[in-house]
Amino acid sequence: MSASIPSRPNIWAIVPAAGVSRRMGRPKQLMPWGDTDMASHVCRTLLEAGVSGLILVTRRALVDAMDLPRDPRVRVAFNEECDSQMLDSIRIGLETIAAESRGLGEDANDGTRPRAAAPSETSCGAACPPTGTSEAVCPPTGSREAARRPRRIAHGDVDGVMVLPADVPGVCPQTCRDCTAAFAADPRRIVVATCEGRRGHPIIFPWELRAEVSTLKGGLRDLLAQHPDRLLLVDTADPGVTQNVNAPQDYPARTAPRPNRRLL
Template identity: 25%
Template sequence: MISCILLAAGKSSRFGSPKPLAPLGPKTVIEHIQERLLLTGLSEIIIVLGHKAESIAPFIYKGPRVKSIVNTDYALGQTSSFKAGLNAVSPYSEGIMLLPVDMPAIQPDTIEELTHIFIKRAPLILVPSYQGHNGHPPVFSKRLKEELLCMENDEPLSTLIHKHEAEILKIPVDDPGVTASFNTPEELQLLIRQIS
């Protein structure tokens, strides 16, 4: 079983308003991502809220595979939100996928491909790449859970990824969405054109 932690806790300072609530077609970014994730075989989707959690919560889907938690320490850094999500992951999960909310262009087929490869090959870390560039979502083995939980809240996850560079399974995918994120309204408009 593979769990996905969807990070939606940040302040979105450069965007100017909460990224999860940005319009993407007729829905919000967070609704769009949830719909895509629910098309896959992921066992659970854990959405980590923080900044403006009360405004975002009504857009969280109800269902057995989706749950949300609030990281009150979200201002300490993205790793603090990932750790909050890790603490909510099922003990039966073999792998933990990490997806930031500002990457809504990833295709469900890509998530499925990464999930199947992870289950089949059981690497320590799986990382998708597009045209030679590493992207999201990485998938971490449950063997790394304690090490991840011991990271400092403001320590970038790339530190741990570099530490285990030799044990990373890199998977080339035909999906530009794995490297496409947005930080400004203009970048979101570019992504919308890419998704359309």
């Protein structure tokens, strides 16, 4: 990685959202949060924070029910392995970012969707596109939405990757901006948001660590343990950074309506 990073680094976000929500008993990615569903809310938070691109990693059975922002920075990649871990979705996200950053992804505003690959049988027992395939979420060519959006997502050198899971929907856009600013000031660091001394999300790691992340056996916690000298904690007053929605008891108190700030 270059020693010099722009004041506004090229940060791509990965939103892992492929879990089967066993403890919740229903797909928590689709549960209402504010004026949308949980996964879509997290995507909007990241877009409002100014990420260069965003990869939502989910399952085909869920994506059509999501209220995803029609923004050219958004890509959807698929993880159809029901028993996979969050790290598996992060790996798929990294592979998708690598392709997009080389300019190999679908033109976000050409009015088409990528051709679907032939369905394959998965551990879910359903016919689904192969794990790792991706497609764009974008407005049609010539629409007012398309006219006011960038023609393409920012291809080129990626500086860092921000991870914010779909089941951590309480994080504020400003928290993501604060973490990005901390990373821009010292781009070799692994940035972790904290609240009241507890670590949570988002997490930003340098793009140069992507190969190491892909070989981890556990999760991103292992990456932090392997690089304690590179860890940079960003203290926030945002309780959302440590609030995971995993079970029914986690959900009711965190669904208060919020201002409608949709990115169409």
